[in-house]
Amino acid sequence: MTLIDWFYFPARLAWRQLVFDRTKLVAAIFGVLFACVLVFMQLGFRDALYASAISTALKLNGDLFLMHKQSEALWRPVKFKRTELMRALGNPAVAGVYPLYLGLAPFKNIETQTKRTLMVYGFDPDSQIFSVETIRDQQAGLKLKDTVLFDEYSRPEFGPLRQLLQAGRNITEINDYKIAIIGLIKLGVSFAADGNVVTSELNFMRIFPKRDRGDIDLGIIKLYPGASIKQTQAELRLRLNEFVHVFTYEELLQYEKNYWANMAPIGFIFGFGTIMGWVVGLVIVYQILFTDIANLRNEFATLKAIGYEQGYFIRVVFASAFFLAVLGFVPGCALSIGLYHLAESQIFMPMPMTLHKVVTVFAFILSMCAMAGFLAIRKLKAADPADMF
Amino acid sequence: MTAIIDVDRLSFSFGSGVLVQPVLKDVTIAIRQGEIVLITGPSGSGKTTFLTIIGGLRQAFHGSVKVLDQQLVNSDEQVKIKVRQQIGYIFQQHNLLKSLTALQNVSMTLEMGNTLTEQQRLERSAQMLTAVGLGDRLHYKPDQLSAGQRQRVSIARALVGQPKIVLADEPTASLDKQSGYEAVSILKQLAKESQTTILLVTHDYRILDVADRVVELEDGVIKAV
Numbered sequence: 001m002t003l004i005d006w007f008y009f010p011a012r013l014a015w016r017q018l019v020f021d022r023t024k025l026v027a028a029i030f031g032v033l034f035a036c037v038l039v040f041m042q043l044g045f046r047d048a049l050y051a052s053a054i055s056t057a058l059k060l061n062g063d064l065f066l067m068h069k070q071s072e073a074l075w076r077p078v079k080f081k082r083t084e085l086m087r088a089l090g091n092p093a094v095a096g097v098y099p100l101y102l103g104l105a106p107f108k109n110i111e112t113q114t115k116r117t118l119m120v121y122g123f124d125p126d127s128q129i130f131s132v133e134t135i136r137d138q139q140a141g142l143k144l145k146d147t148v149l150f151d152e153y154s155r156p157e158f159g160p161l162r163q164l165l166q167a168g169r170n171i172t173e174i175n176d177y178k179i180a181i182i183g184l185i186k187l188g189v190s191f192a193a194d195g196n197v198v199t200s201e202l203n204f205m206r207i208f209p210k211r212d213r214g215d216i217d218l219g220i221i222k223l224y225p226g227a228s229i230k231q232t233q234a235e236l237r238l239r240l241n242e243f244v245h246v247f248t249y250e251e252l253l254q255y256e257k258n259y260w261a262n263m264a265p266i267g268f269i270f271g272f273g274t275i276m277g278w279v280v281g282l283v284i285v286y287q288i289l290f291t292d293i294a295n296l297r298n299e300f301a302t303l304k305a306i307g308y309e310q311g312y313f314i315r316v317v318f319a320s321a322f323f324l325a326v327l328g329f330v331p332g333c334a335l336s337i338g339l340y341h342l343a344e345s346q347i348f349m350p351m352p353m354t355l356h357k358v359v360t361v362f363a364f365i366l367s368m369c370a371m372a373g374f375l376a377i378r379k380l381k382a383a384d385p386a387d388m389f
Numbered sequence: 390m391t392a393i394i395d396v397d398r399l400s401f402s403f404g405s406g407v408l409v410q411p412v413l414k415d416v417t418i419a420i421r422q423g424e425i426v427l428i429t430g431p432s433g434s435g436k437t438t439f440l441t442i443i444g445g446l447r448q449a450f451h452g453s454v455k456v457l458d459q460q461l462v463n464s465d466e467q468v469k470i471k472v473r474q475q476i477g478y479i480f481q482q483h484n485l486l487k488s489l490t491a492l493q494n495v496s497m498t499l500e501m502g503n504t505l506t507e508q509q510r511l512e513r514s515a516q517m518l519t520a521v522g523l524g525d526r527l528h529y530k531p532d533q534l535s536a537g538q539r540q541r542v543s544i545a546r547a548l549v550g551q552p553k554i555v556l557a558d559e560p561t562a563s564l565d566k567q568s569g570y571e572a573v574s575i576l577k578q579l580a581k582e583s584q585t586t587i588l589l590v591t592h593d594y595r596i597l598d599v600a601d602r603v604v605e606l607e608d609g610v611i612k613a614v
Contacts, residue, residue, distance in 0.1 A: 009500050013486075020488030302484040305446055306546075307474030307501055385473075386447040 007319070010312050014319035017296065025327075028288040032328020033335065035281025035368060039274050039361050040336035046270035047357070048349040054256045055188030056121075056196070061131040062098070063229050064088075064236065065247045066219030073259035074252075075119065075192035077102055077217035084244060085219035088236055093227035098127040099216035101204045105175035107195065109159040116157050118195035120148075120174060122204025129220045134185040135198060141182045142200045148179050151187040154195025177207045188350075191266070219244075278368050285324055285372035289317060293379040305385035313380050321373035325366050332365075333358060392419035392455075393553060393586050394443060399452035399462070401438060401609075412438045414609040415452070422553070423584040425577060425599060429592050430606035436590040437558055439606065443588060444476055444556045445469035457553060474501060477547030477585075479557035479576070483539035485531040491518055491542045492527040498550045517545040521575050537568030544576050548585070555580060557589040566595060573599050 018025050057074055066085055068078040085097045101122035106115035123129055125142040134149070141147055150161050162184060164170065170181040174197065187196045205211055223232055229248055236246045247255060261267035293300070300313050340351040401413040412435040420426050428436045441447040442454055445461055445468075454461040459472050477498075485494045495514035499505055505513070515527055521541040531539055540560060547555050557576070561569030573589075577599045580587050589600070597603060605612045 013489075013497075016493070017486075017488045298482075298484060299486045302478075302480070302486075303497065305444065305473060305478050305480075306476075306498060307470055309470055386441050 007315060010315035011319035011322075014316045015323060017292070017316075018320060018323055024288065024292075028285065028324050029327045029331070031284030031288065032281055032324050032365060032369070033332040035277045035284070036329050036332025036361065036365055037336050037339065038277030038280070039364055040332070040357070041339060042270050042273040042277060043357060043361065044336070044340055044343065044351045044353075045349075046267065046274075048343075048351045049191055049260055049266060049270070050257050051350050052188055052190040053192070053260045054253050055190060056119075057252050057256050059130055059132050059187060060100075060220065060249070060252070061129050062220035062249070063223045063227075064221040064233055065245075065249070065252045066221065066240070067245045067247060067252070067255075069243050069245055071217075071245075072263055073192070073256055074102070074218065075104075075190065079215040079217055080219075080244060082214045082216045084241055085216060085221075087240060088219070088221050090239065091232060091235055093223050093232045093235075094221055095224045096127070096222045098124055098129050098220045098222070099201065100129065100218040100220060101201055101208075101211065102217040103175075103204070103208050103211065104193065105207060107158055107197070108173040109157070110161075110164050110169055110172045111159050114157075116155075116194060118154065118158065118174075118197060119193035120204060120207060121196065121198040122201040122207075123198065125200050127220075130187075130198070132185055132187065134183065138183045138185075142198075142203075144182075146177075146179045146203055146206065147182045148174070148197040148199040148203065149183050149185045150181045151189070151196035151198075152184040153186055153188050155189060158195045175207050179203070179207065191260070274364075278364060281365065281368045282372050285321060285369050286375050288324070289320060289372055289376035290379055292320065293317065293376055294382070297383045300380065300383035301385045301387060304383060310380070313383070314377050317377050317380065318370065318373045321369040321376075322366070325362075325369035329362055329365050333361070336361075391421075393422045393457060394418075394420040394588065395453070395455040396443070397453040397455075399439075399442070399449060399454055401435075401442060401447075401449050401451070412609050413442075416606075416609070416611055418604065418611065420586055420588065422586055423581070425580065425587045425601045426589070427597060427600040427603045428588065428590045428606055429594075429597075429603060430612075431592070434606045435609040436606050440556055440558055440588065440590050443554075444478065445472040474550075475552055475554070477550060477552035477555040479540075479543055479547045479555065479560045481559040481562050483531065483536075483543045483563075485539060485542055485546070487531050490528045490530055491523060491534065491545075494531070494542060495546045495549050498546050502550070514545070514549055517549040518542065520579060521545045535568075537564050537572060540564055540568070540572045541575065544572060544579075548576075548579055548583075551583060552585065554586045554588065557587065557591075559591055559593070560589065561591065561593045561596060569593065570596060 068080045070078040082099055085099060088094050088097050103120045104117050105120050107118045108115050125139040128136060138149060152162060165181060189195060205213060233246050233248060337353050340353050343349060343351050396416055396418045399413055399416045402409050402411040404410050430436050442449045443456055449462045452462060456472050457475055459468055492514050495517055496510045499510040518524060518527055521544055523538060523541055526534060526538060560572060573596045
């Protein structure tokens with residue numbers, strides 16, 4: 001007997017039995033589809049969260065970054081002294097140091113007058129610490145008093161800024177301080193902030209009158225071309241106070257990501273949701289396979305009586321599980337692609353359907369169905385050919 | 390000619406300890422190739438138990454049961470599976486796979502050996518179904534067939550593998566007189582053509598005349614041969 005026949009015959013029987021009872025087949029497919037969509041959405045939201053959480057950090061332009069060790073993440077920084085950043089200038093590899101100020105403040109919607117909190121970034125417009133072209137293009141405008149650039153990826157609750165700016169209505173209040181929006185940029189929102197504006201450090205101090213220029217949230221260090229980032233990082237760690245982290249660009253992104261994955265309960269919540277999807281799907285598929293075996297007990301016992309071996313029936317059950325996995329996954333994946341698009345258009349979160357995700361979820365669903373099959377085959381022992389006479 | 394089924398002082402009991410209940414006591418019988426043997430007897434006389442031991446479906450521990458030269462008493466699973474594959478079974482209920490057509494049900498028997506191509510399997514199954522008078526019902530599912538037709542499909546399933554032995558347990562129990570007699574006649578005719586041994590358990594006295602020999606079992610003991 002060839003390997004193909006070894007699997008083909010039981011698979012064919014499993015298929016014929018599956019399609020015989022259409023109602024049950026549809027119910028089973030919906031069960032797998034449900035689990036599939038649940039897992040896709042959980043992973044999609046989780047990845048979108050990670051992607052958006054680091055969207056600002058991703059656009060920072062620097063070689064090394066100073067952050068207070070008590071800072072959990074960029075969006076809730078612990079301030080440290082600007083002089084600490086200045087000390088880095090003592091290293092001969094350091095070309096320049098630039099502070100970044102962050103603050104959450106209410107932004108007044110120009111149309112509805114309602115206030116909603118967004119993140120305000122204050123920096124030296126000449127420093128080019130953002131690798132965002134639109135910021136560089138408008139750095140001259142930012143040097144003027146009371147001007148900001150608005151992130152057009154911000155949630156729509158802040159108002160249709162693009163249309164308003166075209167109509168010349170660009171005056172609003174941040175933290176009850178009147179400012180003018182002089183342009184739009186593309187930065188990206190996160191779970192921490194629904195919107196962003198960037199402004200000069202002087203304007204930042206005007207918006208937040210209680211902030212002190214000497215207390216900074218993040219320090220950005222640029223090195224001379226050709227300088228070793230790793231070596232300078234090691235030197236700065238020795239030289240600077242122990243309360244600051246000296247991060248490379250990648251380390252900063254990783255630190256931000258870890259916050260959402262581990263420190264915040266969000267990583268756990270999505271992980272838990274994923275597992276729940278797996279368990280719910282498992283129970284559904286198990287129930288279907290189990291009742292199938294129970295109903296077909298006589299048929300299996302008959303086949304055993306005419307000489308079929310136990311292994312044949314195990315292959316029948318696993319083939320059924322495999323068919324259910326595929327039949328549920330295909331529509332589940334299609335539906336998830338639709339839902340990803342919906343989520344992208346409705347909540348403005350990046351939710352790409354990557355091949356990696358498709359493969360991951362399929363493996364997940366396959367393992368779920370295999371596990372269900374594994375649990376269900378114990379029921380096969382109930383098929384005793386001696387009962388057939 | 391040597392016996393194809395050779396049973397020597399077979400004893401079998403259900404239960405254990407004080408609850409032990411003997412079913413078969415020192416049963417000795419030899420059945421030659423091509424013989425049609427009917428086993429009759431009241432319910433509880435051990436006929437069906439006897440049949441399941443011969444068929445390798447139930448494990449016996451005392452005595453000797455040689456079927457196709459294989460010792461089944463205290464045998465392992467592989468020996469029993471090998472014997473089962475050389476035996477055709479006809480059950481009291483038809484026990485067809487309800488999701489498969491008559492043709493697919495019959496060719497299930499041939500899929501085990503896998504010495505044939507799919508084409509050959511289907512051809513032989515179709516021939517066998519035609520032989521039992523169901524040539525025009527090949528693609529009907531069991532629930533589209535009458536009780537008599539279903540039993541004829543199960544006869545075709547039992548015979549298509551050209552077994553040396555056919556075991557049948559009350560094959561006419563769920564059939565009326567005419568379709569019951571028809572089914573057994575077809576069975577007899579096809580068996581005689583291919584020198585197949587038939588061991589048939591029944592207490593349907595309408596079909597006794599198909600037998601070469603009638604054996605009566607009562608309380609686990611053979612009464613008359």
